[in-house]
Structures are given as C-alpha cells and as structure tokens.
Amino acid sequence: MQSDFTYMNGQLCAEKVSVSKLAEECGTPLYIYSRSHLIRQYRALADAMKSVQPQIYFAIKSNSNLAVIRTLADQGAGADVVSGGELFRARKAGVPADKIVFAGVGKTAAEIDYALKEGIKFFTVESEPELQRISDRAEAMGVTGRVAIRVNPDVDPKTHKYTSTGKAENKFGVDLTRAERAYDLAARLPGVEVAGMHMHLGSPIMTPTPYAEALQKVRPMCEALKKEIPTFKHLDIGGGLGIAYRFEQDPLDPRDFASAVLPLLHGLDLQIGMEPGRFITGNAGILVTRVEYVKESLEKQFVIVDAAMNDLIRPPLYGAHHEIISVVQTTERAFGDVVGPICESGDFMAENRELPAVEEGDLLAVLSAGAYGFVMASNYNSRGRAAEVMVEGERAEVVRTRETWDDLIRGETIPEWTNS
Ligand SMILES: Cc1ncc(COP(=O)(O)O)c(C=O)c1O
Incomplete structure (x- = not known):
C-alpha cells in the first residue's frame, strides 16, 4: 500500500488523518494528497x-x-x-x-x-x-x-x-x-x-x-x-x-x-x-468514493460508486490499473467491477477483479490517483469536479472546493434571438 495511506485501528488514514472523517466533512468523490x-x-x-x-x-x-x-x-x-x-x-x-x-x-x-x-x-x-x-x-x-x-x-x-x-x-x-x-x-x-x-x-x-x-x-x-x-x-x-x-x-x-x-x-x-x-505526485494521492449501490448481475457484481470517468479517466483511457481498497479495513472479498454513474460502458475504475466486499454507503479508496487524476477531470454528464484536500501529519485542508451546479453553467448564456 502507498506508505502515506495506511490503516490505523482498522481505519484508512491519510498520513494521520482519518479518511472517513475527511469524506464526512468534505463529501465524495474526494481527492486527498499527502x-x-x-x-x-x-x-x-x-x-x-x-x-x-x-x-x-x-x-x-x-x-x-x-x-x-x-x-x-x-x-x-x-x-x-x-x-x-x-x-x-x-x-x-x-x-x-x-x-x-x-x-x-x-x-x-x-x-x-x-x-x-x-x-x-x-x-x-x-x-x-x-x-x-x-x-x-x-x-x-x-x-x-x-x-x-x-x-x-x-x-x-x-x-x-x-x-x-x-x-x-x-x-x-x-x-x-x-x-x-x-x-x-x-x-x-x-x-x-x-x-x-x-x-x-x-x-x-x-x-x-x-x-x-x-x-x-x-x-x-x-x-x-x-x-x-x-x-x-x-x-x-x-x-x-x-x-x-x-x-x-x-x-x-x-x-x-x-x-x-x-x-x-x-x-x-x-x-x-x-x-x-x-x-512525485502519483502515489501522493488517492480518490475517495462512496458506494451508491451494489448490483448483482448474472455474471458478477457491479459496485456503483459516486466517482466516475469524469473524475479519473485513466482506467478507460489507458487501460490503467488502480488498486482499490476499503476505507474501513475488511478481509471479506467479492468479485466484480467498480463503475461510476456515467452513461458509458467505459465508465469503470476496475473490471473483473477481486475487491473488498462492500455495501451501500461504504467508502472505497482508489490508490495511485495523484497524477493525471484531477487534472484530467471534466464536467461530462454535468458533474461538478471533486474537491481536493492536502494533508500533512495531523493537519488537513481543502485546497480546491468542490464545483457547484452554478460553477457548471458559469459563462453560459442563452441568446435572446433563440426566444420564440
Ligand atoms: C515534455 C514532458 N515532460 C515531462 C512529462 C511528465 O511525465 P511524467 O509525469 O510521467 O513524469 C511529460 C508527460 O507527458 C512531458 O510530455
């Protein structure tokens, strides 16, 4: 595991800060940098x-x-x-x-x-x-x-x-x-x-x-x-x-x-x-995401999370592998895909993998997400870009706020001449 993201008493910590606590305070999806x-x-x-x-x-x-x-x-x-x-x-x-x-x-x-x-x-x-x-x-x-x-x-x-x-x-x-x-x-x-x-x-x-x-x-x-x-x-x-x-x-x-x-x-x-x-940055960052649904299909389980390809595009773009771990430590395992809510079959973080067994509301951490993660994020499907937090020791601070729906439409206008 990335050395600055480790379990302490069964809870994933970013340096010395509880990842669950950061997710509670800042919402998800959330980038955390050490x-x-x-x-x-x-x-x-x-x-x-x-x-x-x-x-x-x-x-x-x-x-x-x-x-x-x-x-x-x-x-x-x-x-x-x-x-x-x-x-x-x-x-x-x-x-x-x-x-x-x-x-x-x-x-x-x-x-x-x-x-x-x-x-x-x-x-x-x-x-x-x-x-x-x-x-x-x-x-x-x-x-x-x-x-x-x-x-x-x-x-x-x-x-x-x-x-x-x-x-x-x-x-x-x-x-x-x-x-x-x-x-x-x-x-x-x-x-x-x-x-x-x-x-x-x-x-x-x-x-x-x-x-x-x-x-x-x-x-x-x-x-x-x-x-x-x-x-x-x-x-x-x-x-x-x-x-x-x-x-x-x-x-x-x-x-x-x-x-x-x-x-x-x-x-x-x-x-x-x-x-x-x-x-420098790759293993300095994780992407934290919350499980929305666990969907069983004929072949496998789909863990549907609130992060998507607009937040981290490396898996569909390059076929990149990111390890995914649970924020609350567990030894129980399931098999399947971790997917986002975007309307594309390419919207996945992991495919056909052994994964931590999770249920609705649980938190997952996508590792090695500090490089070419947030910088490649988009607003596809009109999703605001995630917040970013930096930690050092016991300190943590939001270094970029989550985009709001108002941020999404900033700069857009509807020409008057389109009014019928
Ligand atoms: C000219 C140049 N320098 C440096 C880099 C950084 O690469 P990396 O992040 O893999 O170190 C890139 C990546 O595209 C690049 O094009």
Whole structure:
C-alpha cells in the first residue's frame, strides 16, 4: 500500500488523518494528497542525482493544484509547463520565471508572448516553424527567446502507445537526423538564443534502460553543439519515471535510475534538467468514493460508486490499473467491477477483479490517483469536479472546493434571438 495511506485501528488514514472523517466533512468523490509524500519523492530523486545537481522542473500537468506546486517550489523545484494556463498556475504558486521551461508541440503566439514577457528559462522547441515563430515574436518584443530543441531519439520506452513520445512515429520533438538543421536555423535566427537540448521519452517508464539508450545517442551531439554554440548550457532529460500502480509491482528506484544515467551525464559539463511529474505526485494521492449501490448481475457484481470517468479517466483511457481498497479495513472479498454513474460502458475504475466486499454507503479508496487524476477531470454528464484536500501529519485542508451546479453553467448564456 502507498506508505502515506495506511490503516490505523482498522481505519484508512491519510498520513494521520482519518479518511472517513475527511469524506464526512468534505463529501465524495474526494481527492486527498499527502504533502509528506510529495516532498519525500522530490528529495529521493534530487538526492540520487545530486552529483550532477539537477534542476528539477516539476511537470505540473501531472497535478497542477496550487498547493502541490507550492510544496515542490518550496523544495527548490521549478516547473515544466505546456500551456499558458500552466504557466499562469506556476507563477501564481510562486515558481520563479527563471525556473520554468515550456514544452508542447502547439504553442500559440499568445502563449509565446506571455512566456517571453515573464522571462522563462527556455522553451523546449518541437519544430522548425515553432523556432521561427518564437524568434519573430521575441524580435517584435525586443527580447531574446531562449530555446532548447526537443530531440526525438527514437527509443521505445515500452509503455502505452498514447504515452510514448520519443519514438520516430510520435508527433513530439525533432528527429536526430533533422536536429542539426534545427540547430543551424536557431543559430541564424535573430530572436532566439540556443540554451541547450531537451528530450522526453514517454511515461510511465519502469526501467532506466530507455534513458541510458537515449543518452548514448544524444551525448555526442551535445558535446559537438557545446563546442559550436557558447550559449549551449542545458540538457533536460525529461520526465516519465514510473511508479508502482500494483501492490506486487516494484517501483523504479531513483538510485537505480541514477546509477544508469549518471555515467552518461558526468563530464558533459551541462546543467542537467529533469521533468518528473507522476514520480512525485502519483502515489501522493488517492480518490475517495462512496458506494451508491451494489448490483448483482448474472455474471458478477457491479459496485456503483459516486466517482466516475469524469473524475479519473485513466482506467478507460489507458487501460490503467488502480488498486482499490476499503476505507474501513475488511478481509471479506467479492468479485466484480467498480463503475461510476456515467452513461458509458467505459465508465469503470476496475473490471473483473477481486475487491473488498462492500455495501451501500461504504467508502472505497482508489490508490495511485495523484497524477493525471484531477487534472484530467471534466464536467461530462454535468458533474461538478471533486474537491481536493492536502494533508500533512495531523493537519488537513481543502485546497480546491468542490464545483457547484452554478460553477457548471458559469459563462453560459442563452441568446435572446433563440426566444420564440
Ligand atoms: C515534455 C514532458 N515532460 C515531462 C512529462 C511528465 O511525465 P511524467 O509525469 O510521467 O513524469 C511529460 C508527460 O507527458 C512531458 O510530455
């Protein structure tokens, strides 16, 4: 079980706070985050990699709650952002602009202008047209845009096809064979300065091998570019480090990761960047949900809960596995599915599984829900998004209130001319 969510006297606790009590006070579905877990994961990675003193840019796409970002910023983390909205969040949470990197294949002119105005550390650039656009916008503003070309090393991270990003067939980055051309262009463009190189292979990656393979490919190019371009000072090796989603799974140990990649980074004399998201947030969060009905069918039992695919879409989207446990400890077992109330057969949290035996009104906790959980939530079926709570020791606080029905219709109008 996730170490910060354990049973005490038969009651599931988030650190030292009773999950039942939080569910009573805040309602369900409810996301709960352990602040201690966030800090421990961050430190474990920073410590394992300390011989290269990496700048960790927390990938806020994994969990962009302001309290989460602030917790990590207080530890020294910067932010990896992929939209103007994420940049706005990072700045609101107190991340200094010079610790922010901006990735993504489709940055708009408005987003580029905003990032240039803020003075971010660098853009990770995914194409030649994007380089041109950053240069044009920067020139028009009378500033310089720092850029790191995102290279696509064509390495298979052996993960779900929707979350593989460093293979030749993916839309991300510039192929190694074209990267030289992109660097030539960057060096010639008047509005940009080459800050370095970026790569990100995909996620979740459970062994260090793909990173080592990719670094072997890009290291010679970094060495050559460093000699040619005096401003080439950064190598950002991306995120994607995996976590255990199953009880029996071994998580990727940051020390093993470090022993595989450090030899390929030592001696490069570049500022090393990393962009972990899930590794820090994944097992820092759970989703608590209440059982509405237990429905028996011919083949199995359906446990119908008040959380749905709009709250946590990973199981139907990626076929992802999340362990599900009861909030009041039980040894009794049942077999079936945990499903939500949304009108889609894809609305499930677990399928054909041995589960804790529960009845109407009981609480369940969906584990490993801290990354790509709330951030992917939607209002489908006009369901308000869940509340989020952060705990540390015996303290707990709501860090995002539950959406109301009024929140759902905010900004909508009915044109007068539709009145008959
Ligand atoms: C460029 C980039 N960096 C970092 C990440 C973070 O990945 P993870 O949360 O698996 O560490 C992603 C995930 O999509 C990404 O696209």
